């Protein structure tokens with residue numbers, strides 16, 4: 001009989017003030033075990049002060065084939081970037 | 095519109111990492127699954143020869159170090175299994191392949207650890223050869239594999255340094271300790287040199303793997319680099335590498351070395367090394383004896399979530 005633990009994604013905050021960042025994945029029977037295993041596997045050298053685990057099946061991802069249409073429109077919206085605006089050099093602190 | 099194959103190769107050429115949901119050639123996927131799972135199996139089986147010495151480490155400091163190292167190797171196995179799973183194979187399938195003898199792991203772990211000095215030699219030479227292989231893999235074309243390698247490489251350098259330090263202490267010890275140090279180097283040197291795999295002319299997949307940037311250097315290039323480095327490091331120990339042909343070559347700016355016993359290599363790869371059976375028996379036993387724990391954990395999790403559902 002196979003007993004496959006579900007897959008979890010692990011996110012770690014490396015120090016106070018920073019975002020949680022994806023660290024990897026692991027199998028665990030429940031959230032408590034996932035956090036305990038994540039601590040053993042991903043934070044053996046003080047890599048984190050906080051751990052999030054999310055069961056992988058709950059993550060919805062964008063489709064890589066749509067990556068172009070999702071991100072490309074931003075390319076021609078250069079007016080969203082500060083360097084688009086040509087201002088005189090004598091203007092300070094801006 | 096260029097074909098998917100052309101887009102794929104163009105990304106690889108431009109050093110854009112391939113991610114799990116991207117289109118990839120079926121053979122690229124197959125090659126990666128084989129390579130990453132073999133690598134994962136090696137980390138896991140690799141715990142056995144060293145685990146053998148945890149109860150007999152000579153001091154508390156050495157024991158703590160060895161436990162930490164073996165625990166790291168378990169982690170390496172897990173990072174790599176997780177990377178392979180993103181390619182569509184399950185953990186159970188990989189474990190089954192290993193236990194059925196269908197999957198390979200590094201043949202170095204089929205040699206016995208006879209003395210404490212072997213733990214030093216493994217750290218210096220075996221982890222050293224592994225690092226030589228793994229550092230270029232941090233830039234391999236498949237994203238999850240590359241990220242796993244980054245994490246692994248960060249941890250490996252402690253492994254090599256603690257091993258060299260064990261040998262250094264022995265090399266400055268009594269006559270018997272010095273002899274033990276040299277004996278371990280004698281036994282681990284050639285199997286370590288073989289860890290880079292067959293010569294380039296007998297490894298037919300190298301060209302394709304290089305084109306896909308799964309591999310960045312050939313087996314022989316990495317082997318030469320390893321030998322050059324070790325030939326200098328062994329002088330710090332005041333010991334010898336067991337190769338009468340080892341000699342600095344001014345012209346090539348590399349060390350020349352003697353013939354490798356490929357007959358022995360293939361014997362061990364094909365299951366006839368000194369410890370192949372022992373290693374597999376130990377892995378299968380550990381897996382089977384953990385079965386009730388996995389069952390209990392799942393039953394408990396199922397019960398808790400159905401209770402939460404009722405309360406809903």
Ligand SMILES: [Fe+2]
Nearest residue numbers: 137166167170
């Ligand atoms: Fe490792």
Ligand SMILES: [Fe+2]
Nearest residue numbers: 167221250253
């Ligand atoms: Fe290691």
